[in-house]
Amino acid sequence: MLWDDIERDFPQTAPRNLGNMGYFGKTSLFLPASVQQAAYSAEGLILEFYRGFNVSWTDPSKYFEAPSILDTALLKRCNETRMMTSQAMELYANLTGDWDGVELLIRDGRREVRGRCFNDYFWYPPACRENSSRCVLFVTAGNGWNLEETMQKSTAWNMPLAPVVAKNWSVYTYLPLQVRSTFYWWIPCLIAANCAFSGNPVTVWWVTLGSKDRAPWSRSLELVAIGLRYSVSLNCYDISGFGSLSPNPTAAWYHLKIEQ
Numbered sequence: 643m644l645w646d647d648i649e650r651d652f653p654q655t656a657p658r659n660l661g662n663m664g665y666f667g668k669t670s671l672f673l674p675a676s677v678q679q680a681a682y683s684a685e686g687l688i689l690e691f692y693r694g695f696n697v698s699w700t701d702p703s704k705y706f707e708a709p710s711i712l713d714t715a716l717l718k719r720c721n722e723t724r725m726m727t728s729q730a731m732e733l734y735a736n737l738t739g740d741w742d743g744v745e746l747l748i749r750d751g752r753r754e755v756r757g758r759c760f761n762d763y764f765w766y767p768p769a770c771r772e773n774s775s776r777c778v779l780f781v782t783a784g785n786g787w788n789l790e791e792t793m794q795k796s797t798a799w800n801m802p803l804a805p806v807v808a809k810n811w812s813v814y815t816y817l818p819l820q821v822r823s824t825f826y827w828w829i830p831c832l833i834a835a836n837c838a839f840s841g842n843p844v845t846v847w848w849v850t851l852g853s854k855d856r857a858p859w860s861r862s863l864e865l866v867a868i869g870l871r872y873s874v875s876l877n878c879y880d881i882s883g884f885g886s887l888s889p890n891p892t893a894a895w896y897h898l899k900i901e902q
Contacts, residue, residue, distance in 0.1 A: 669828040671780065671792070671803075672843040677822055681705045692848050695778070695801040697769045702802065703776040706822045709764055709804055710775065716817065717763045718807040724786035725757030725765060734790050738797040740768055757793070766804050767796035777804035779823035783814035788826045795848070818843075 649656045673689060681687040681694070687702070688694045695702045724730055732755040735744045743765070747754045757765050760774065770777040780792050780803045789805050796803040803824065808814035818825040827843060 667828060667830060668845070669788070669826065670848075671788075671824050671846040672818075672827045673824045673846065674818065674822065675842045675844050677705050678844045690844050690846055692795070692799060692801065692846055695803070695846075696799060697776070697802055698800050701776065703770070703778050706778045706824070708775045709777050709779055709806070711821060712763075712779070712806065712817075714761075714763045716809050716813045718785075718809055719762050720757060720759035720765070722785070723807045724789045725759060727790075728754045728756065730790045731755040731757050734793050734797075737794055740797050742771070743767070743793070743797070764804055764806060765793065767793065767802060769796065769800050770802035770804065774804070777802045779821065780805040781808060781814065781817050781821075781823050781825040782806070783808045783811065783826070792826075 678689050681689045681702070684705075685700075687700055687705075689702060689705070694700065720726070731744050734757075735741050735755060743758050745756045745758050747756060760766055764774070764777075766774050766777055778801075782788055782792075782805060784807070786805065786807050789807070792803055792805050795801060808817060817823065824846070825843075829845070
């Protein structure tokens with residue numbers, strides 16, 4: 643497990659595990675409850691399960707807004723995101739076989755792989771690459787949180803998810819409230835000021851495989867959904883040396899999520 647590896651590899655400097663915080667956390671693809679309910683009421687389409695997005699059987703895009711509706715001034719360009727991370731994009735292409743979704747460049751004698759960008763801001767999966775109006779937006783932030791994972795899932799399961807990266811945090815928490823889209827989020831949301839999605843968003847559930855079941859997926863582990871994780875408290879390995887600065891040194895901890 644990850645925690646065991648850290649303690650083994652860094653015995654002198656590994657942070658102290660202060661134990662379970664008492665709740666589980668999860669990051670995933672979310673969608674507005676109103677969209678989920680509309681799809682189910684209209685045709686029994688279950689968008690809270692990943693197979694509901696498979697374009698071989700249905701057209702989920704009619705419940706969302708097309709990428710063309712977005713004001714690109716609110717987005718980061720592809721060259722500001724993980725689309726430019728050669729290792730990540732090459733891994734995507736190797737796992738999925740979708741070399742049309744990337745571009746190969748030779749720079750200073752070295753090969754680089756980049757995500758194929760459309761109109762400077764978008765990446766379209768095979769499920770809607772020929773007709774972007776049938777793509778479903780996936781809004782994320784940072785430099786592209788969950789970007790390549792979403793690309794892999796979109797291609798592997800024929801889903802029309804088109805990731806875009808919000809320009810900043812304000813835009814990130816604004817767009818899903820204004821545009822019918824999917825988006826990257828997490829539960830529980832611990833800081834009230836950050837819990838901007840007041841419309842009771844619905845998480846999309848993926849196939850979940852235990853560690854014993856992952857052998858057939860060894861080439862594409864990112865396709866496996868990560869279930870609920872313990873939230874644990876960690877503190878610096880030598881925080882006890884700061885006793886003169888704090889009456890309770892172990893109170894100076896970082897809140898991290900680590901899969902157990």
